[in-house]
Amino acid sequence: MSPQPAPLEEGEGIPPENSAEAVRTRAPQRKLVWWAFKKHKLALVSAWLLAGMLVVIALCEFMAPFDDRHRDSEYTTAPPQVLKLWDTDGPEGFRWGLHVDGYTSEQDPRSLRITYEANPEDRVEVGFFVKGEAYELFGLIPMDRHLIGPKDVDDPMYLFGTTTDGQDLLSQLVYATRVSASVGIIGVLLAFMLGIVLGAVSGYFGGWIDNAVQRLIELIMAVPSIPLWLGLAAALPTQMGPVGRYFIITTILALVAWTGLAREVRGRFLALRSEEFVTSARLDGSSHGRVMFRHMLPSFSSHIIAALSLSIPGMILAETALSWLGMGLRPPAVSWGVQLQDASKWSVLSGAPWLLIPGLCVVLVVLAFNFVGDGLRDAADPYKH
Structure with missing residues:
Protein backbone atom coordinates (compact mmCIF):
# COMPACT_ATOMS: atom_id res chain seq x y z
CA MET A 1 0.00 0.00 0.00
CA SER A 2 1.55 3.29 -1.14
CA PRO A 3 2.14 5.92 1.56
CA GLN A 4 -0.30 8.83 1.70
CA PRO A 5 1.17 12.22 0.68
CA ALA A 6 1.85 14.56 3.56
CA PRO A 7 -0.80 17.29 3.95
CA LEU A 8 0.16 20.76 2.68
CA GLU A 9 1.02 23.25 5.33
CA GLU A 10 -0.79 26.61 5.37
CA GLY A 11 0.29 28.69 2.35
CA GLU A 12 2.23 25.81 0.77
CA GLY A 13 1.58 25.39 -2.99
CA ILE A 14 0.11 28.87 -3.32
CA PRO A 15 2.23 31.24 -5.43
CA PRO A 16 3.54 34.37 -3.68
CA GLU A 17 1.22 37.38 -3.94
CA ASN A 18 3.57 39.40 -6.19
CA SER A 19 4.77 36.52 -8.35
CA ALA A 20 4.12 36.50 -12.07
CA GLU A 21 1.80 33.51 -11.74
CA ALA A 22 -0.30 35.19 -9.05
CA VAL A 23 -0.54 38.43 -11.03
CA ARG A 24 -1.60 36.47 -14.09
CA THR A 25 -4.25 34.63 -12.08
CA ARG A 26 -5.80 37.89 -10.85
CA ALA A 27 -5.52 39.75 -14.18
CA PRO A 28 -8.73 40.51 -16.13
CA GLN A 29 -9.31 38.98 -19.55
CA ARG A 30 -8.38 42.15 -21.47
CA LYS A 31 -4.92 42.18 -19.86
CA LEU A 32 -4.38 38.49 -20.62
CA VAL A 33 -5.28 39.16 -24.26
CA TRP A 34 -2.90 42.13 -24.43
CA TRP A 35 -0.01 40.18 -22.88
CA ALA A 36 -0.55 37.32 -25.32
CA PHE A 37 -0.87 39.73 -28.25
CA LYS A 38 2.49 41.38 -27.44
CA LYS A 39 4.22 38.02 -27.89
CA HIS A 40 3.12 37.97 -31.55
CA LYS A 41 5.88 40.20 -32.95
CA LEU A 42 4.53 40.45 -36.50
CA ALA A 43 1.10 41.39 -35.15
CA LEU A 44 2.62 44.03 -32.87
CA VAL A 45 4.63 45.62 -35.71
CA SER A 46 1.55 45.50 -37.94
CA ALA A 47 -0.51 47.19 -35.21
CA TRP A 48 1.98 50.07 -35.13
CA LEU A 49 1.80 50.30 -38.91
CA LEU A 50 -2.00 50.49 -38.79
CA ALA A 51 -1.80 53.09 -36.01
CA GLY A 52 0.37 55.20 -38.32
CA MET A 53 -2.21 54.72 -41.07
CA LEU A 54 -4.92 56.04 -38.74
CA VAL A 55 -2.79 59.14 -38.11
CA VAL A 56 -2.49 59.66 -41.88
CA ILE A 57 -6.27 59.26 -42.24
CA ALA A 58 -6.96 61.86 -39.56
CA LEU A 59 -4.30 64.38 -40.65
CA CYS A 60 -3.98 63.72 -44.37
CA GLU A 61 -4.23 67.42 -45.35
CA PHE A 62 -1.33 68.19 -43.01
CA MET A 63 0.70 65.11 -43.99
CA ALA A 64 0.42 65.67 -47.76
CA PRO A 65 2.93 68.11 -49.32
CA PHE A 66 0.27 69.41 -51.74
CA ASP A 67 -3.49 69.57 -52.08
CA ASP A 68 -5.22 66.63 -53.78
CA ARG A 69 -6.17 68.96 -56.67
CA HIS A 70 -2.59 70.18 -57.19
CA ARG A 71 -1.33 69.70 -60.76
CA ASP A 72 1.94 70.69 -62.43
CA SER A 73 1.64 70.30 -66.19
CA GLU A 74 5.38 70.92 -66.63
CA TYR A 75 6.24 67.67 -64.84
CA THR A 76 4.07 64.79 -66.03
CA THR A 77 5.30 61.29 -65.06
CA ALA A 78 8.41 62.83 -63.50
CA PRO A 79 10.52 60.28 -61.58
CA PRO A 80 10.88 60.28 -57.77
CA GLN A 81 13.44 62.60 -56.22
CA VAL A 82 15.97 61.64 -53.57
CA LEU A 83 15.82 63.61 -50.31
CA LYS A 84 19.34 64.80 -49.40
CA LEU A 85 20.88 66.27 -46.25
CA TRP A 86 23.95 67.80 -47.91
CA ASP A 87 25.17 68.73 -51.35
CA THR A 88 28.65 68.43 -52.85
CA ASP A 89 27.85 68.76 -56.57
CA GLY A 90 26.22 72.17 -56.55
CA PRO A 91 27.81 75.38 -57.78
CA GLU A 92 28.60 76.49 -54.20
CA GLY A 93 30.41 73.30 -53.24
CA PHE A 94 29.60 71.54 -49.96
CA ARG A 95 26.35 72.73 -48.36
CA TRP A 96 24.18 71.43 -45.53
CA GLY A 97 20.41 71.50 -45.71
CA LEU A 98 17.46 69.29 -46.59
CA HIS A 99 16.80 69.47 -50.32
CA VAL A 100 16.16 67.59 -53.56
CA ASP A 101 17.69 68.06 -56.98
CA GLY A 102 15.52 69.72 -59.57
CA TYR A 103 14.72 68.34 -63.01
CA THR A 104 16.07 68.80 -66.48
CA SER A 105 13.77 67.54 -69.21
CA GLU A 106 14.30 66.45 -72.81
CA GLN A 107 11.66 65.49 -75.36
CA ASP A 108 12.24 62.77 -77.94
CA PRO A 109 11.40 64.31 -81.35
CA ARG A 110 10.07 61.01 -82.69
CA SER A 111 8.07 59.52 -79.80
CA LEU A 112 7.43 62.92 -78.12
CA ARG A 113 8.12 61.25 -74.77
CA ILE A 114 9.62 63.54 -72.16
CA THR A 115 12.49 62.18 -70.08
CA TYR A 116 13.68 63.75 -66.83
CA GLU A 117 17.05 63.71 -65.13
CA ALA A 118 18.22 65.09 -61.79
CA ASN A 119 19.90 68.48 -62.00
CA PRO A 120 22.19 69.11 -58.98
CA GLU A 121 22.60 72.75 -60.00
CA ASP A 122 18.86 73.31 -59.49
CA ARG A 123 18.57 72.96 -55.73
CA VAL A 124 15.02 72.74 -54.28
CA GLU A 125 15.00 73.59 -50.57
CA VAL A 126 12.81 71.30 -48.47
CA GLY A 127 11.60 71.85 -44.93
CA PHE A 128 9.28 70.54 -42.23
CA PHE A 129 6.14 72.39 -41.15
CA VAL A 130 6.46 74.63 -44.19
CA LYS A 131 3.86 77.08 -45.41
CA GLY A 132 1.99 75.80 -48.45
CA GLU A 133 -1.47 75.50 -49.92
CA ALA A 134 -4.31 76.42 -47.55
CA TYR A 135 -6.72 73.78 -46.22
CA GLU A 136 -9.09 73.14 -43.33
CA LEU A 137 -7.93 70.55 -40.83
CA PHE A 138 -10.83 68.25 -39.86
CA GLY A 139 -12.94 70.50 -42.09
CA LEU A 140 -12.94 73.15 -39.32
CA ILE A 141 -9.50 74.65 -38.63
CA PRO A 142 -7.98 76.88 -41.36
CA MET A 143 -4.29 76.04 -41.82
CA ASP A 144 -1.55 76.33 -44.42
CA ARG A 145 1.25 74.32 -42.75
CA HIS A 146 2.35 70.95 -44.14
CA LEU A 147 4.52 68.30 -42.48
CA ILE A 148 7.02 68.36 -45.35
CA GLY A 149 7.24 70.29 -48.58
CA PRO A 150 9.25 72.76 -50.64
CA LYS A 151 10.03 76.05 -48.93
CA ASP A 152 8.82 77.73 -52.11
CA VAL A 153 5.43 76.22 -52.96
CA ASP A 154 6.08 76.73 -56.69
CA ASP A 155 9.23 74.56 -56.68
CA PRO A 156 8.97 70.93 -57.87
CA MET A 157 9.34 68.49 -54.95
CA TYR A 158 7.97 65.07 -55.84
CA LEU A 159 9.47 62.42 -53.57
CA PHE A 160 7.36 59.63 -55.11
CA GLY A 161 7.28 61.13 -58.61
CA THR A 162 4.24 62.45 -60.45
CA THR A 163 1.27 60.91 -62.26
CA THR A 164 0.31 61.19 -65.93
CA ASP A 165 -1.65 64.34 -65.01
CA GLY A 166 1.28 65.98 -63.23
CA GLN A 167 -0.08 65.31 -59.73
CA ASP A 168 2.24 64.60 -56.81
CA LEU A 169 1.99 60.85 -56.24
CA LEU A 170 2.86 61.14 -52.53
CA SER A 171 0.06 63.64 -51.87
CA GLN A 172 -2.40 61.58 -53.88
Whole structure:
Protein backbone atom coordinates (compact mmCIF):
# COMPACT_ATOMS: atom_id res chain seq x y z
CA MET A 1 0.00 0.00 0.00
CA SER A 2 1.55 3.29 -1.14
CA PRO A 3 2.14 5.92 1.56
CA GLN A 4 -0.30 8.83 1.70
CA PRO A 5 1.17 12.22 0.68
CA ALA A 6 1.85 14.56 3.56
CA PRO A 7 -0.80 17.29 3.95
CA LEU A 8 0.16 20.76 2.68
CA GLU A 9 1.02 23.25 5.33
CA GLU A 10 -0.79 26.61 5.37
CA GLY A 11 0.29 28.69 2.35
CA GLU A 12 2.23 25.81 0.77
CA GLY A 13 1.58 25.39 -2.99
CA ILE A 14 0.11 28.87 -3.32
CA PRO A 15 2.23 31.24 -5.43
CA PRO A 16 3.54 34.37 -3.68
CA GLU A 17 1.22 37.38 -3.94
CA ASN A 18 3.57 39.40 -6.19
CA SER A 19 4.77 36.52 -8.35
CA ALA A 20 4.12 36.50 -12.07
CA GLU A 21 1.80 33.51 -11.74
CA ALA A 22 -0.30 35.19 -9.05
CA VAL A 23 -0.54 38.43 -11.03
CA ARG A 24 -1.60 36.47 -14.09
CA THR A 25 -4.25 34.63 -12.08
CA ARG A 26 -5.80 37.89 -10.85
CA ALA A 27 -5.52 39.75 -14.18
CA PRO A 28 -8.73 40.51 -16.13
CA GLN A 29 -9.31 38.98 -19.55
CA ARG A 30 -8.38 42.15 -21.47
CA LYS A 31 -4.92 42.18 -19.86
CA LEU A 32 -4.38 38.49 -20.62
CA VAL A 33 -5.28 39.16 -24.26
CA TRP A 34 -2.90 42.13 -24.43
CA TRP A 35 -0.01 40.18 -22.88
CA ALA A 36 -0.55 37.32 -25.32
CA PHE A 37 -0.87 39.73 -28.25
CA LYS A 38 2.49 41.38 -27.44
CA LYS A 39 4.22 38.02 -27.89
CA HIS A 40 3.12 37.97 -31.55
CA LYS A 41 5.88 40.20 -32.95
CA LEU A 42 4.53 40.45 -36.50
CA ALA A 43 1.10 41.39 -35.15
CA LEU A 44 2.62 44.03 -32.87
CA VAL A 45 4.63 45.62 -35.71
CA SER A 46 1.55 45.50 -37.94
CA ALA A 47 -0.51 47.19 -35.21
CA TRP A 48 1.98 50.07 -35.13
CA LEU A 49 1.80 50.30 -38.91
CA LEU A 50 -2.00 50.49 -38.79
CA ALA A 51 -1.80 53.09 -36.01
CA GLY A 52 0.37 55.20 -38.32
CA MET A 53 -2.21 54.72 -41.07
CA LEU A 54 -4.92 56.04 -38.74
CA VAL A 55 -2.79 59.14 -38.11
CA VAL A 56 -2.49 59.66 -41.88
CA ILE A 57 -6.27 59.26 -42.24
CA ALA A 58 -6.96 61.86 -39.56
CA LEU A 59 -4.30 64.38 -40.65
CA CYS A 60 -3.98 63.72 -44.37
CA GLU A 61 -4.23 67.42 -45.35
CA PHE A 62 -1.33 68.19 -43.01
CA MET A 63 0.70 65.11 -43.99
CA ALA A 64 0.42 65.67 -47.76
CA PRO A 65 2.93 68.11 -49.32
CA PHE A 66 0.27 69.41 -51.74
CA ASP A 67 -3.49 69.57 -52.08
CA ASP A 68 -5.22 66.63 -53.78
CA ARG A 69 -6.17 68.96 -56.67
CA HIS A 70 -2.59 70.18 -57.19
CA ARG A 71 -1.33 69.70 -60.76
CA ASP A 72 1.94 70.69 -62.43
CA SER A 73 1.64 70.30 -66.19
CA GLU A 74 5.38 70.92 -66.63
CA TYR A 75 6.24 67.67 -64.84
CA THR A 76 4.07 64.79 -66.03
CA THR A 77 5.30 61.29 -65.06
CA ALA A 78 8.41 62.83 -63.50
CA PRO A 79 10.52 60.28 -61.58
CA PRO A 80 10.88 60.28 -57.77
CA GLN A 81 13.44 62.60 -56.22
CA VAL A 82 15.97 61.64 -53.57
CA LEU A 83 15.82 63.61 -50.31
CA LYS A 84 19.34 64.80 -49.40
CA LEU A 85 20.88 66.27 -46.25
CA TRP A 86 23.95 67.80 -47.91
CA ASP A 87 25.17 68.73 -51.35
CA THR A 88 28.65 68.43 -52.85
CA ASP A 89 27.85 68.76 -56.57
CA GLY A 90 26.22 72.17 -56.55
CA PRO A 91 27.81 75.38 -57.78
CA GLU A 92 28.60 76.49 -54.20
CA GLY A 93 30.41 73.30 -53.24
CA PHE A 94 29.60 71.54 -49.96
CA ARG A 95 26.35 72.73 -48.36
CA TRP A 96 24.18 71.43 -45.53
CA GLY A 97 20.41 71.50 -45.71
CA LEU A 98 17.46 69.29 -46.59
CA HIS A 99 16.80 69.47 -50.32
CA VAL A 100 16.16 67.59 -53.56
CA ASP A 101 17.69 68.06 -56.98
CA GLY A 102 15.52 69.72 -59.57
CA TYR A 103 14.72 68.34 -63.01
CA THR A 104 16.07 68.80 -66.48
CA SER A 105 13.77 67.54 -69.21
CA GLU A 106 14.30 66.45 -72.81
CA GLN A 107 11.66 65.49 -75.36
CA ASP A 108 12.24 62.77 -77.94
CA PRO A 109 11.40 64.31 -81.35
CA ARG A 110 10.07 61.01 -82.69
CA SER A 111 8.07 59.52 -79.80
CA LEU A 112 7.43 62.92 -78.12
CA ARG A 113 8.12 61.25 -74.77
CA ILE A 114 9.62 63.54 -72.16
CA THR A 115 12.49 62.18 -70.08
CA TYR A 116 13.68 63.75 -66.83
CA GLU A 117 17.05 63.71 -65.13
CA ALA A 118 18.22 65.09 -61.79
CA ASN A 119 19.90 68.48 -62.00
CA PRO A 120 22.19 69.11 -58.98
CA GLU A 121 22.60 72.75 -60.00
CA ASP A 122 18.86 73.31 -59.49
CA ARG A 123 18.57 72.96 -55.73
CA VAL A 124 15.02 72.74 -54.28
CA GLU A 125 15.00 73.59 -50.57
CA VAL A 126 12.81 71.30 -48.47
CA GLY A 127 11.60 71.85 -44.93
CA PHE A 128 9.28 70.54 -42.23
CA PHE A 129 6.14 72.39 -41.15
CA VAL A 130 6.46 74.63 -44.19
CA LYS A 131 3.86 77.08 -45.41
CA GLY A 132 1.99 75.80 -48.45
CA GLU A 133 -1.47 75.50 -49.92
CA ALA A 134 -4.31 76.42 -47.55
CA TYR A 135 -6.72 73.78 -46.22
CA GLU A 136 -9.09 73.14 -43.33
CA LEU A 137 -7.93 70.55 -40.83
CA PHE A 138 -10.83 68.25 -39.86
CA GLY A 139 -12.94 70.50 -42.09
CA LEU A 140 -12.94 73.15 -39.32
CA ILE A 141 -9.50 74.65 -38.63
CA PRO A 142 -7.98 76.88 -41.36
CA MET A 143 -4.29 76.04 -41.82
CA ASP A 144 -1.55 76.33 -44.42
CA ARG A 145 1.25 74.32 -42.75
CA HIS A 146 2.35 70.95 -44.14
CA LEU A 147 4.52 68.30 -42.48
CA ILE A 148 7.02 68.36 -45.35
CA GLY A 149 7.24 70.29 -48.58
CA PRO A 150 9.25 72.76 -50.64
CA LYS A 151 10.03 76.05 -48.93
CA ASP A 152 8.82 77.73 -52.11
CA VAL A 153 5.43 76.22 -52.96
CA ASP A 154 6.08 76.73 -56.69
CA ASP A 155 9.23 74.56 -56.68
CA PRO A 156 8.97 70.93 -57.87
CA MET A 157 9.34 68.49 -54.95
CA TYR A 158 7.97 65.07 -55.84
CA LEU A 159 9.47 62.42 -53.57
CA PHE A 160 7.36 59.63 -55.11
CA GLY A 161 7.28 61.13 -58.61
CA THR A 162 4.24 62.45 -60.45
CA THR A 163 1.27 60.91 -62.26
CA THR A 164 0.31 61.19 -65.93
CA ASP A 165 -1.65 64.34 -65.01
CA GLY A 166 1.28 65.98 -63.23
CA GLN A 167 -0.08 65.31 -59.73
CA ASP A 168 2.24 64.60 -56.81
CA LEU A 169 1.99 60.85 -56.24
CA LEU A 170 2.86 61.14 -52.53
CA SER A 171 0.06 63.64 -51.87
CA GLN A 172 -2.40 61.58 -53.88
CA LEU A 173 -1.35 58.47 -51.95
CA VAL A 174 -1.98 60.17 -48.59
CA TYR A 175 -5.47 61.28 -49.62
CA ALA A 176 -6.20 57.86 -51.17
CA THR A 177 -5.27 56.18 -47.88
CA ARG A 178 -8.08 58.06 -46.15
CA VAL A 179 -10.65 57.09 -48.79
CA SER A 180 -9.73 53.42 -49.30
CA ALA A 181 -9.15 52.64 -45.62
CA SER A 182 -12.32 54.41 -44.51
CA VAL A 183 -14.35 52.51 -47.12
CA GLY A 184 -12.97 49.26 -45.70
CA ILE A 185 -13.52 50.18 -42.05
CA ILE A 186 -16.98 51.73 -42.46
CA GLY A 187 -18.11 48.97 -44.83
CA VAL A 188 -17.03 46.25 -42.41
CA LEU A 189 -18.76 47.98 -39.49
CA LEU A 190 -22.00 48.15 -41.47
CA ALA A 191 -21.63 44.51 -42.55
CA PHE A 192 -20.92 43.42 -38.97
CA MET A 193 -23.95 45.24 -37.59
CA LEU A 194 -26.13 43.50 -40.17
CA GLY A 195 -24.45 40.11 -39.72
CA ILE A 196 -24.56 40.19 -35.92
CA VAL A 197 -28.22 41.24 -35.73
CA LEU A 198 -29.52 38.76 -38.34
CA GLY A 199 -27.25 35.94 -37.12
CA ALA A 200 -28.30 36.49 -33.51
CA VAL A 201 -32.03 36.57 -34.37
CA SER A 202 -31.66 33.47 -36.53
CA GLY A 203 -29.81 31.42 -33.92
CA TYR A 204 -31.80 32.61 -30.90
CA PHE A 205 -35.35 32.18 -32.19
CA GLY A 206 -34.88 29.33 -34.71
CA GLY A 207 -37.94 28.03 -36.53
CA TRP A 208 -39.28 29.86 -39.56
CA ILE A 209 -37.17 32.95 -38.74
CA ASP A 210 -34.01 30.85 -38.91
CA ASN A 211 -35.14 29.28 -42.21
CA ALA A 212 -35.90 32.68 -43.77
CA VAL A 213 -32.55 34.19 -42.77
CA GLN A 214 -30.58 31.13 -43.90
CA ARG A 215 -32.31 31.02 -47.30
CA LEU A 216 -31.48 34.72 -47.79
CA ILE A 217 -27.84 34.05 -46.89
CA GLU A 218 -27.66 31.13 -49.33
CA LEU A 219 -29.19 33.26 -52.08
CA ILE A 220 -26.57 36.00 -51.65
CA MET A 221 -23.68 33.53 -51.30
CA ALA A 222 -24.78 31.66 -54.45
CA VAL A 223 -24.02 34.71 -56.60
CA PRO A 224 -20.26 35.22 -57.25
CA SER A 225 -19.03 38.33 -55.44
CA ILE A 226 -17.29 40.12 -58.30
CA PRO A 227 -20.23 39.95 -60.78
CA LEU A 228 -22.58 41.02 -57.98
CA TRP A 229 -20.36 44.01 -57.12
CA LEU A 230 -20.06 44.96 -60.78
CA GLY A 231 -23.79 44.65 -61.38
CA LEU A 232 -24.74 46.78 -58.39
CA ALA A 233 -22.03 49.38 -59.12
CA ALA A 234 -23.06 49.57 -62.80
CA ALA A 235 -26.59 50.47 -61.74
CA LEU A 236 -25.37 53.72 -60.17
CA PRO A 237 -26.19 56.93 -62.10
CA THR A 238 -23.16 58.25 -63.99
CA GLN A 239 -23.91 61.83 -62.88
CA MET A 240 -23.69 60.94 -59.18
CA GLY A 241 -21.12 63.03 -57.30
CA PRO A 242 -18.03 61.58 -55.59
CA VAL A 243 -19.48 61.84 -52.06
CA GLY A 244 -22.72 60.04 -52.98
CA ARG A 245 -20.80 57.41 -54.93
CA TYR A 246 -18.52 56.88 -51.94
CA PHE A 247 -21.43 56.10 -49.60
CA ILE A 248 -23.25 53.94 -52.15
CA ILE A 249 -20.13 51.86 -52.90
CA THR A 250 -19.56 51.42 -49.14
CA THR A 251 -23.16 50.27 -48.68
CA ILE A 252 -22.94 47.86 -51.63
CA LEU A 253 -19.83 46.21 -50.21
CA ALA A 254 -21.48 45.94 -46.78
CA LEU A 255 -24.65 44.35 -48.20
CA VAL A 256 -22.58 41.57 -49.77
CA ALA A 257 -20.10 40.96 -46.92
CA TRP A 258 -22.38 40.21 -43.94
CA THR A 259 -23.33 36.63 -44.73
CA GLY A 260 -20.25 34.83 -43.39
CA LEU A 261 -20.39 36.52 -40.01
CA ALA A 262 -24.15 35.93 -39.74
CA ARG A 263 -23.58 32.18 -40.06
CA GLU A 264 -20.84 32.22 -37.42
CA VAL A 265 -22.99 34.20 -34.98
CA ARG A 266 -25.95 31.90 -35.63
CA GLY A 267 -23.85 28.85 -34.77
CA ARG A 268 -22.64 30.46 -31.55
CA PHE A 269 -26.19 31.39 -30.51
CA LEU A 270 -27.47 27.89 -31.26
CA ALA A 271 -24.80 26.50 -28.94
CA LEU A 272 -25.34 29.09 -26.19
CA ARG A 273 -29.14 29.35 -25.98
CA SER A 274 -29.41 26.21 -23.83
CA GLU A 275 -26.68 27.30 -21.38
CA GLU A 276 -27.55 27.93 -17.74
CA PHE A 277 -26.70 31.64 -17.76
CA VAL A 278 -29.11 32.19 -20.68
CA THR A 279 -31.89 30.32 -18.84
CA SER A 280 -31.18 32.36 -15.70
CA ALA A 281 -31.42 35.61 -17.64
CA ARG A 282 -34.77 34.58 -19.11
CA LEU A 283 -36.15 33.56 -15.69
CA ASP A 284 -34.96 36.89 -14.32
CA GLY A 285 -37.37 38.63 -16.72
CA SER A 286 -34.82 39.93 -19.24
CA SER A 287 -36.17 40.76 -22.68
CA HIS A 288 -35.06 38.81 -25.74
CA GLY A 289 -32.91 41.73 -26.90
CA ARG A 290 -31.16 41.98 -23.53
CA VAL A 291 -30.51 38.25 -23.41
CA MET A 292 -29.05 38.27 -26.92
CA PHE A 293 -26.91 41.41 -26.83
CA ARG A 294 -26.08 41.84 -23.13
CA HIS A 295 -25.55 38.22 -22.10
CA MET A 296 -24.90 35.94 -25.09
CA LEU A 297 -23.01 38.23 -27.51
CA PRO A 298 -20.31 39.41 -25.02
CA SER A 299 -19.41 35.78 -24.30
CA PHE A 300 -17.62 35.55 -27.67
CA SER A 301 -16.81 39.23 -28.32
CA SER A 302 -13.08 38.46 -28.63
CA HIS A 303 -13.84 36.21 -31.59
CA ILE A 304 -15.89 39.00 -33.21
CA ILE A 305 -13.05 41.52 -32.78
CA ALA A 306 -10.60 39.12 -34.45
CA ALA A 307 -13.05 38.45 -37.29
CA LEU A 308 -13.54 42.20 -37.70
CA SER A 309 -9.84 42.85 -38.24
CA LEU A 310 -9.62 39.96 -40.70
CA SER A 311 -12.58 41.23 -42.74
CA ILE A 312 -11.30 44.75 -43.38
CA PRO A 313 -8.61 43.65 -45.93
CA GLY A 314 -11.25 41.96 -48.08
CA MET A 315 -13.34 45.12 -48.10
CA ILE A 316 -10.33 47.26 -49.06
CA LEU A 317 -9.44 44.85 -51.87
CA ALA A 318 -13.05 44.92 -53.10
CA GLU A 319 -13.08 48.73 -53.31
CA THR A 320 -9.68 48.74 -54.99
CA ALA A 321 -10.81 46.20 -57.58
CA LEU A 322 -14.05 48.06 -58.33
CA SER A 323 -12.28 51.42 -58.70
CA TRP A 324 -9.50 49.90 -60.79
CA LEU A 325 -12.11 48.45 -63.15
CA GLY A 326 -13.79 51.85 -63.38
CA MET A 327 -16.99 50.69 -61.63
CA GLY A 328 -16.27 52.10 -58.19
CA LEU A 329 -14.97 55.50 -57.16
CA ARG A 330 -14.00 57.85 -59.98
CA PRO A 331 -12.01 61.07 -60.25
CA PRO A 332 -12.00 63.62 -58.68
CA ALA A 333 -12.28 61.10 -55.81
CA VAL A 334 -8.89 59.58 -54.98
CA SER A 335 -8.46 55.97 -53.85
CA TRP A 336 -5.84 53.28 -54.33
CA GLY A 337 -7.96 51.70 -57.06
CA VAL A 338 -8.32 55.02 -58.92
CA GLN A 339 -4.56 55.55 -58.69
CA LEU A 340 -3.85 52.09 -60.10
CA GLN A 341 -5.86 52.82 -63.26
CA ASP A 342 -2.77 54.51 -64.77
CA ALA A 343 -0.64 51.52 -63.80
CA SER A 344 -2.88 49.21 -65.86
CA LYS A 345 -1.48 50.67 -69.10
CA TRP A 346 1.80 49.02 -70.05
CA SER A 347 2.82 51.96 -72.26
CA VAL A 348 2.66 54.20 -69.18
CA LEU A 349 4.00 51.71 -66.65
CA SER A 350 7.10 50.86 -68.71
CA GLY A 351 8.30 54.46 -68.39
CA ALA A 352 6.87 55.21 -64.92
CA PRO A 353 7.09 52.10 -62.67
CA TRP A 354 6.62 54.29 -59.57
CA LEU A 355 2.90 54.38 -60.40
CA LEU A 356 2.75 50.90 -58.81
CA ILE A 357 3.47 52.35 -55.35
CA PRO A 358 -0.28 52.44 -54.47
CA GLY A 359 -0.39 48.69 -55.17
CA LEU A 360 2.46 48.21 -52.69
CA CYS A 361 0.45 50.17 -50.10
CA VAL A 362 -2.53 47.86 -50.67
CA VAL A 363 -0.32 44.80 -50.10
CA LEU A 364 1.23 46.23 -46.91
CA VAL A 365 -2.09 47.27 -45.37
CA VAL A 366 -3.79 43.97 -46.22
CA LEU A 367 -0.89 41.99 -44.72
CA ALA A 368 -0.90 44.21 -41.63
CA PHE A 369 -4.61 43.65 -41.02
CA ASN A 370 -4.17 39.90 -41.52
CA PHE A 371 -1.27 39.71 -39.05
CA VAL A 372 -3.18 41.77 -36.47
CA GLY A 373 -6.22 39.55 -36.96
CA ASP A 374 -4.13 36.41 -36.49
CA GLY A 375 -2.56 37.89 -33.35
CA LEU A 376 -5.94 38.84 -31.88
CA ARG A 377 -7.42 35.45 -32.71
CA ASP A 378 -4.54 33.62 -31.00
CA ALA A 379 -4.52 36.00 -28.02
CA ALA A 380 -8.26 35.67 -27.50
CA ASP A 381 -8.13 31.85 -27.47
CA PRO A 382 -9.44 30.93 -23.99
CA TYR A 383 -7.51 27.65 -23.96
CA LYS A 384 -4.20 29.55 -23.97
CA HIS A 385 -4.89 31.48 -20.75
